[in-house]
Amino acid sequence: MLEALIRQRYVFLSVFFTVLALGAVYIFGSHKKYASRMELLVQNARSEQVITAGRSEAPATAAEVSEEEINSEIELLQSADVLDEVIDPGWSKTSPSQRPLDEQQRHEGAVGSLQDNLAVTPIRKSHVISVQLVSRDPHQSTLVLKKLLDVFLQKKLQINHPAGASQLFDQEAERYRLQWQRAEQALSSFQQQNGIVSITEQEGGLQKQLFDADTQLRDANVEISELTHKVTADNDQLQALPSRRPTHETAIPASGSIDQLRTRLSELNLSRTELVSKYKPGDRLILQVDEQIAQVEATLKNMNGSYYAETSTDINPTWQAVEQDLSSTRTRLEGVSGRRHELADQITRLNSRLGNTEEQTQELNALQRRVAETEANYQVYAQKRDESHMTDVLDEHQLLNVAVAQAPTFSLSPVRPRPKKDGLLTFLTAVFLGGFGVFLVENSRSTIADDSELEAVARYPLLASVPVRSRLDANSHVDDLLA
Template sequence: MLTNIVKILSARWKPGLLTFLLVITLVGVITIVVPKKFTSTATVLVDLKNSDPLQGQILPAMLSAAYMATQVDIIKSERVAIKAVRNLKLDEYQPLKEQWRAETDGAVPYESWLTTLFQRKLEVIPSRESSVLNISYSASDPQFAAALCNAFLAAYVEVSLELRTEPAKNYGQWFELQAAQARARLEKAQNELSSFQQKNGIVGTAERIDIEVNRLSELNGQLVQVQALSADAKSRKDQGNENSPEVLGNAVVASLKTELSRQESKLKELATTLGPEHPQVKTSQESIKELRDRLSSEVRRVAGSLAVNSAISNQREATLRESIELQKNKLAELKQVKDQAALLERDVESAQRAYDSLLARQSITDVESKINQTNISVLRKASPSPEPSFPNPVLNALVGAFLAVFASAAVIVLAEANDRRVRSEEDLNVVGLSLLTTIGIANQRSLAVSELDRERPVGALGRAKVMLLGLSNKD
């Protein structure tokens, strides 16, 4: 098999060589003619361990494996592209506007068309097992490629910072609005509490309640005492006769009784010596009667004073009971006022806590919205490339050589398939013939056959017949 291949190559090397040279020449011409492209690359480091500067905690999103893919999508986003275009003022370049009108007739927004145009040549490649991103841009001008690559890099950093601060700014506005509403609720609650305190004359509710409780206790103590006095007065009133302690202990009654006893003794003495109609007896009887009248009057007066004392005690008891009821009602009102004031105070405290919480959160978001640092570090900016990235002469030469060899082999195979020659015993086996003998080409008839073979190409079966004919003539 290898012998046949060598024989085929040695027989048909000219068209193969011609094909090889044509392909190599074509690849060389394409390498020279194709416009050159220059690629500039910038490198950035994305710090996945960057922590929140306010709370000192690692951001949960940065622990995700998709974070780097998200950064790649951000770099390729329209927002970054628009910012890069605006930074280079390419949106003001008139030739680009004319090209845009010619291609779209104004149907597509100019900035969208520009971003699509420049995004085609942008390439972002994350490094394996690292946090490094390679941002590359290709253009026919190395200076333009470097400038646009750096513009995309700067726009990416700016957009990353905006994506970090914009939520804080939005939240800051929302917290500011909520803080204003909370402040209004706090002022309203404070005004309601102040109005309630002024209306009810509340200065120190707890101290006032303690005073009123002490007052109620005092009134209850006085009531107990008055009740005891009333019971005693009533008992004395019920016993209000000549033998009652108050009557017996009265000095006037005692003196009248003594005088009455003396006059009665005197009357008894006069009665033993004088007659009933005697003037002295009459005078003594009248004195006794007068003393008895005075004694009865004095006893009635003392009994009346006991009734008055009992009535006064009862009236004082009733007054104290009324005062106690009023004090109880007053104390109940004070407790109700205290409960209402406590409720209003809780409302004020709740509103104050809500307002303080919103103020603290607003302060944090305000600081977050003013952060000017990101977790992106530029490792290398893009610079103009001295050598084109496309076409690559070495790569083209290797590819051209491969294609030339392949094309040459294809030409030889096609030529051999269209004009098959018998060059060995294996070729006879292919057509189903057997080899009788082998002769040299020095024989004249064999030379004739070879000449005939060169002048008139025939198939494998025809060449075999010629060879057999030559053998038979020789015999």
């Protein structure tokens, strides 16, 4: 390496001094640049308000700041809207067609220069963003950086809380409050007209009454069936029982009848005797009298020892009890039948009322749902309205999720050029580039420089070498020989 450096010393020295000269020109000939620096802390002390149709709940604890959030703040800080307002306040409010061409070119050049001199970098392993602006004037750097900070914070306020959000939520909250009030009035009027306090309790009461009436109706049917069978059994028993029974019986001999029969028999015998004297024994009249005599004798024979009975009767108590029970059962049957008809009518009325209640339930449920929906909407927009008012208060006090950890600084010490540091870097760069030039020249040459290269190329032992003399030395040697 030393031999190559000696052989190519002219190349090394030319590159070395050229770099030193360029470094000296930069160090001593360029304008001094001054930097103003500030630091922003990204945090979640205040979350951004989300405008949605649903209810948004504030997080209980602040979440960790992500890399995406830090990069978003960096991009917002370097956005065209922010830089345009820094260079020319109110630039975005002017229509592009109304801007002169030279003014547009000047503005774009100023914005480009600001972008070139602005360095926004996140500090590693932290939530801090470092912002540095370099210019020729230290006062200008500080003023521009402060202006950049003000425009950036104002842009954050516009993004976090869009204009007109408070008025929107106020209007919507009031609109839904009125709708909620009208829905409650409609529900109250419906309940008063139909005498409904609670549709569930009313349905429960009707169903309980219907159940009790149905139970009583079944009991009445069972009782009617029982009483009907009892009436039938009592009628059968009345048919089988005598209504009266003997209470006293007196026995009287039948002497009067026997005497009459004996008298009659005597008369018949006398009449036969007369007939026998007048007629033959086989005559028809005699035969008739004989037949009557035989009948009277037979009757008289049967009545010997007979008596007449005199019997006293009274109402049968069993028949009377059965008859009274039958009358009571029939009366009870009529009462139970009437109760059954009344229960049937009551069940019909309860079913009708329950059907009407079911129809009213749909309308009542619709009114209740309307009240619940309007109340929920009002609560959502009321919460949004309160959050919006709180956001306005926070905006007034500049409370954002980005805090200024370090305000823009002012320094009279230039950041470029720095003679000591830049001189050292220039020297090291000159050495490196000179060595690199020697390396390129050595690799591109096609000549043999020393004995080792010649022996490596020839592949034969090198016995001697003749040093190369310069042309001036060779001419002097020739002159000496000629002299």
